Amino acid sequence: MxxxxxxxxxxxxxxxxxxxxxxxxxxxxxxxxxxxxxxxxxxxxxxxxxxxxxxxxxxxxxxxxxxxxxxxxxxxxxxxxxxxxxxxxxxxxxxxxxxxxxxxxxxxxxxxIKEPRTEDVSMILVSVPQLDLYTHFANMLKDGEGVDVTFSVGDQLFSAHRYVLAARSPVFKAELFGEMKETTMKCIKIDDMEPAIFEALLHFIYTDSLPSNFDVDKNVALQHLLVAADRYGLDRLKAICEGKLCRKIDVQTVATTLALAEQHHSMQLKNACLGYLSSRDVLRVVKETDGFKHLAASCPSVMMEIVDKLSGV
CATH class of the missing domain: 2.60.210.10 (Apoptosis, Tumor Necrosis Factor Receptor Associated Protein 2; Chain A)
Structure with missing residues (x-):
């Protein structure tokens, strides 16, 4: 060519x-x-x-x-x-x-190869406010507008909204909209619970968080709140209490915490307590506490688990 x-x-x-x-x-x-x-x-x-x-x-x-x-x-x-x-x-x-x-x-x-291209989008960005759903619910509980049921706990009264309680708790749903007598009652009496615990329970139902004034450092308060959460089927609140209690196990509280875990089927908390008691030296000290006597009387089956735990040491 x-x-x-x-x-x-x-x-x-x-x-x-x-x-x-x-x-x-x-x-x-x-x-x-x-x-x-x-x-x-x-x-x-x-x-x-x-x-x-x-x-x-x-x-x-x-x-x-x-x-x-x-x-x-x-x-x-x-x-x-x-x-x-x-x-x-x-x-x-x-x-x-x-x-x-x-x-x-x-x-x-x-x-x-396409050259990278930048655009100034500052003029078209939309600032989205923070999630405020729980803030509105907290204000609704605080203001009391539209409440349609009252609870008598100890010497205090607490007002709330039936539909909110029913949406969050299967137990409240059964009590307020099922065939129980509470469905027609304007004021429902709650026994065996301290007002501060019920107040924290209500706050969690409306906001999915613990109130700022709730003393999470007190082991007894957490134990009572776990019992309340289990009573009303609030699994998330129960797990939160269980996790905090797992980090607060000591010689004075381990026995009562173990009894609580056994009675309310809190397996993670139970295993944490048994692990803490796996040392013979620790068990020797714990046996002198009133809580251990309560544990032996209320949960005899747990005593066998403690023995099994020690036998493997």
Missing amino acids: GAGKFVSSSTFSVSGYDCTIRIYPDGLKEENPPYMSAYLHLSSGTTDAKVEYTFSLLEKDGKVTTNLESLAHTFQPVAGSWGWSKFIEKPKLQELLDRNDDCVTIRCVLTV
Whole structure:
């Protein structure tokens, strides 16, 4: 064909750019020894097209004979060409043709690189307020607007909303909307619970958190709140109390806490107590406390578990 004359592939498009492969069988220029040249030609698209590409010369079975990769190149303007003047020596090309029935395949892998684009979205950002659902519920409990049921606990009265209580507690739902007599009562008396514990229970029902004035450092208060949570089916509150009690186990409280865990099926708390008692030295001291006497009287089955625990030490 002569130097400077080419054969062009059909047009292919990548990301809005039309390209062809141009092959110069006798080279782009006169060379000694002669080479076949191979170029990527950008035929249409916007200016400043930045691309990376690979040309591979393949055998008939797909095996790569020659593989050349370009660095990122910007075609400016369009209709430019970029490639390799010395793609393959003509003697080697002839050997390839002889092996492959006078045919040759060139594979092009082309990537168009888009420049990163930033936008100033400060004018369209919408500031979303913090979640305030529980704040509204807390205010609803505090203000007393719309309350329709009252509880008498000790010497104090607490007003609340039936539907809120029923939505949060299956026990309250049964009491307030089931077949129990409390469904028609305006004031419900609650025995065996301190007013402060019921107040914390109500606060949790409305806000999913403990009140700020609730003394979580007092083991007894946490134990009573766990009992209340178990009584009204508030599993999340029960688990919170259980977790705090697990971190407060000591010689004076371990026995009563273990009895509580056994009676209210708090397995994590029970295991924590048994683990604390697994030392004979600790058990010897705990046995002198009033709580241990209560444990032995109220939960005799636990005593066997303590013995089993110690036997494995």
